[in-house]
Amino acid sequence: MSPILTISGLHKSFGELEVLKGINLTMQQGDVVSLIGSSGSGKTTLLRCVNLLEDFEKGSIELAGQKIGYREDGAGQRRRLPEREVARQRSMTGMAFQQFNLFPHMTAIRNVMLGLIKTKNMPKDEAREVAQKWLERVGMAARSDHYPGQLSGGQQQRVAIARAIAMNPQIMLFDEVTSALDPELVAEVLAVVRDLAVEGMTMLLVTHEMRFARDVSTKVVFMHQGRIHEEGTPDEIFGAPKTERLQGFLANSEI
């Protein structure tokens, strides 16, 4: 079976500073991959390249058979795809952010409906049904008419996850979705993510929650200074780390 996501030779720099120094990664459908590493390792940048929130200078990302963001033109030059095309490609992925980023001027259900109506061109009634279904899935059906300002952090994050999945993405991207939450609210969000993993959603997570990563992932990738340092199953990475750097990193985090 062909992989759903193939990242080849990815290089990215911010001005003078190179933050991704040649990343190669493949994911099959149903994989749950956790990216771990210290700050500055490039894991969040890598995630944001997949849905083109960040540009990349070299290499390619292929999602469900399509090359993301750039193409070769007739003369062999690398060209960025037009905005409309990029927007369409973005809707193949779903992202949940550390800061939730819900639209404050819309109710929970309207937040979820917006993408369905404007990107997928769904009629309003159908969009409302789909949105309601996904809000139920994350346990927020009772509060569908609340505004983000009226919800707790954990509740907002669950609505944000619903907003992303309702778009029926090929792959879900989670960018440290519990880092901005009070400790007692973390569990409810992790529960939602775990459920999605169990149901077979393809996921790429950046997380500091090591126990959760060990529990839920099919593969764990340890990054350091822009490169993949070690990768393997959760047992291999957490139980038998091969490199000193990974050992050091794990020793400093709680497992």
Add this chain to the structure above:
Amino acid sequence: MNYDFNFDVIWRNWELLAQGLGLGLFLAIVSIAIGCLIGLLAAFGMLSRHKILRWIAGGYVSAIRNTPILVLILFCYFALPQLGIALDKISSFIFTLSIYAGAYLAEVFRSGLVALPKGLREAGLAIGLTEFKIKTYIIIPVMFRNVLPSLSNNFISLFKDTSLAAAIAVPDLTFYARKINVESFRVIETWMVASMIYVVACYVIAWLLRRLEQRLAVPR
């Protein structure tokens, strides 16, 4: 468009323009100084326990802020004499501008006072100072430093408002610009230069005030 630019008449009259600019600055400085006093009184009035004081101060601020400054200028110069208060042009203008500044500064000071932590006054009481001394040595100096940016903006606005002195024939920059314009018909040059002088003056004033803010800032 056939227009021969000729800046000669401007250069020949540069003394008048400089004089006008100087007068404008003078008017602005005097007015903001008096305005600060009025504004402080009004600010304390708006925060007073006594309803009447709040009412009077609030009424003053509200009335002046919603009235066009030209109406105030004309009123003070032409109407007040009927009440027996007859001032010469410049005094009348300073009087008007100070009252005008006072109303805007009252708002600045009021929000500055409200933003101060309550503990400041209580600390002063705890070391045995009277209310008046607390205000003079603690509250006002601290509040003043905090509102310096707002104060700077108000001063620059006030400086621009001095251009209206020309409306009652006070010889400021705008008055002389108009005179040169009417006498020489060098319309574009005159107003280009007049405008540039104001814009540059505002920049310089803003820069100076920023330096002042930095010097007065409490070292952190």
Add this chain to the structure above:
Amino acid sequence: MNLLDGLGDTILISVSSVVLGTILGVFVGLAMTYGQRWLRFIVRLYIDFLRGTPVFVLILACFYILSVVGVDLTAFQAGVLALTLFCSSHVGEIVRGALSAIAVGQTEAAKSIGLTFMQTFVYVLLPQALRQILPTWVNTATEIVKASTLLSIIGVVELLLATQQVIARTYLSLEFYLFAGFVYFLLNFVIEQAGRAVERRISIP
């Protein structure tokens, strides 16, 4: 009645300048937020020039310059032009400030659900920016109403000049200046109250 006509002209001047100035100002603000560097530079000059110049000077400049370059405008039109430019510089700053204040995460979230730039702007950024803009914009509108009095100096018979004409006939300067002041106060008061009512209606719970 002279005064009533004058009031009518004041309202006409104010409304025209605010409407035109706001439309222009929105483009100015958009240019400052999304434009290329050279555009932002030019617009910055435009804004700084208009904000550093006293309104009175702007009005006089428009009045005198336009006739010389062959553009035939009445004093009324020249005055409205000056006020429109003045308003646009203020609105431009307001719009720029409001758009910059919206967290970048909002645009990222909109992108992540596949919205194009236009869609993001219309459905996500604009509604949030408008709520931020409203109070300051109302303030600018009252400034324009007050600045309309300056048109009296170039001979436009708005409320202030009309008042002065009545005073010239009746010598009742005290009464009529007070009356004019009161009318302006009322105009601005109404505008402010209307603004606050709108603010309350559109506020996000």
